[in-house]
Amino acid sequence: MIEANSVFQLPPHDHVFLGEDHEKSERRTWAVIVLCSVMMIAEIIGGALFGSLALIADGLHMSTHAGALLLAALAYTYARKYANDRSFTFGTGKFGDLAGYSSAIVLAMIALLIGYEAVARLLNPVPISFNEAIPIAVLGLAVNIASAWLLSGGRHHGHGHAHDHDHDEDLRRIELGRRILEIEVFEDNVPPRFRVRANTSVLPAASDVTIETIRPDGSRQLFAFKERDGYLESYDEIPEPHAFAAKVRLVQAGQEHECVLEFEEHDHGAAHGAHHRDxxxxxxxxxxxxxxxxxxxxxxxxxxxRVFGWLWMDPLAGFIGALVIANWSIGLLRDTGGILLDRTPDPRMAEKVRMVIESEGDHVTDLHLWRLGPGHLGAIVSVATAGERQAAHYRQRLARFADLSHVTVEVQHARSAND
Incomplete structure (x- = not known):
């Protein structure tokens, strides 16, 4: 039976769960607002003067993203200003998600308006001043490209990529004997295994390399290797979590060389990008x-x-644009809505937390995981144990997960049958 509960009490700490580049993003957003507002006015006026619905539609959409950028800028400013306000129980990290959700609603309404106007123009075409309308549209495209570049800080951002992952962040280079070896845990769309490369074109023999992992609970596992095309790969998969000391051994010219590496838990799946994403x-x-x-x-x-006299192409372009806006707004509503409703942002992380706790024979009776802000997760874990472990023990084991910024642990001690 359950005898008692104990909850780990934390010392006073802050609740600032903002993204790493919060202030830089705030400044870039305000700069782009000015640029987009100028172009928005030019496109709407130009479309009205030259009779182009597509140009007006582009200007209206420019106004929506100028408005969305304003929401984003205000959200950055407000979240930063009140980051230390204790009345926000879990900080102000979700203001960006709230701004994104609000922006998506506005976009959906604008998409409906543009779609309605496009159908009306298809039924009743109007003359278009092509010589004036086309240059303004080209200028609008240039402004959009410049805005994207400014917002990204000069870096390339590919839409549809769930995360930006530096494949060198887990690559370890060590010198053993006269060789420099590169060790990594490789898990891109495959089960995780060790891979070993050398600084020369000649790899060491697979039988000359071993890696032994030593986990915090004292358990050990020895990994042997096989040759692949240009590297060595371990026969066995690496169990989760990937937090351990790795003792690398290399036999060279009859001598044994050894080095110990420390690996910490990282989450490189698609969900990693989801909860780190600003x-x-x-x-x-x-x-x-x-x-x-x-x-x-x-x-x-x-x-x-202009070339073929197909006046219906202009409103058709506006209609297709409305579909693009609607599709984008739905995706943003889905993603930000899930965060605002505290949907589990990373099922893989939740499973890793469960595995770490239950690896010692205890049982997780309840687990809540939610996003506090970009790169910050909150967790509430209830553990049932037959031993004498206290909440501090489990909190120490969970400390390997850097993304867990706010952890509450409840321990339920089971009374033995003899008590």
Missing amino acids: NNMRAAIIHVLADAAISVLVIVGLLLA
Whole structure:
């Protein structure tokens, strides 16, 4: 039976769960707002003067992402200003997600408006001043590209990539004897295994290399290797979690060389990007990129209408643009809504937490995992144990997960049958 509960009491600590580049992102967002606002006014006025619905649609969408950027900038500013306000139980890290959710709702409404106007223009075409409309559309595309570049800080951001992963962050280089070996835990779309490469074209023999892992609970596992194309790979998969000391041995010219490496737990799956992603900046960047795609549609529609006399191409481009906006808004609503409702952001991380706790024979009776802000997760764990372990013990074991920024552990001690 359950005898007693104990909850680990934390010393006073802050609840600042903002992204690493919060202030830089805030400054970039304000700069792009100015740029987009100027272009927005030019496109709407130009579309009205020259009779181009597609140009007006592009200008309206420019206004929506100028508004979305304003929401993003205010969210950055407010979250930073009140980051230490204790009245926010789990900090202000979700303000960016709230801004993204609000932006998505506005976008959905604008998409409906543009779609309605596009259908009306398809039924009742109007003359278009191509010579004036096309250059403005090209300028709009240039502004969108410049905005995306500014928001990303000059870095490339590919839409659809769940995360940015530096494949060198877990690559360890060691010198054994006269060789330099590169050791890594490789798990890109395959079960995790050790891979070993050498600094020369000649690999050591597979039988000359072994790695022994030593985990915090004292358990050990020896890994032998086989030759692959240009590297050695361990026969066995590496069990989760990937937090251990790795004793690397190399036999060379009859002598044994040894080195110990420390591996810490990292989460490199797609969900890693989901809970590290700054949805405030993501919304701004994808919004601008979507607007750039619409600008391309505007230009194509205007050119075809001018060359072939297909006036219906212009409103068709506006209609397709409305579909693009609607699709983007739905995706953003889904992602930010899940965070605002405290949906588990990373099932893989939840499973790793469970495995770490239960590896010593205890049982996780309840587990809650939610996102506090970009790169920050909160966790509440209830553990049933027949031993004498206290909550501090489990908290220490969970400390290997750097993303767990706020952890509460409850321990339920089971009374033995003899008591």
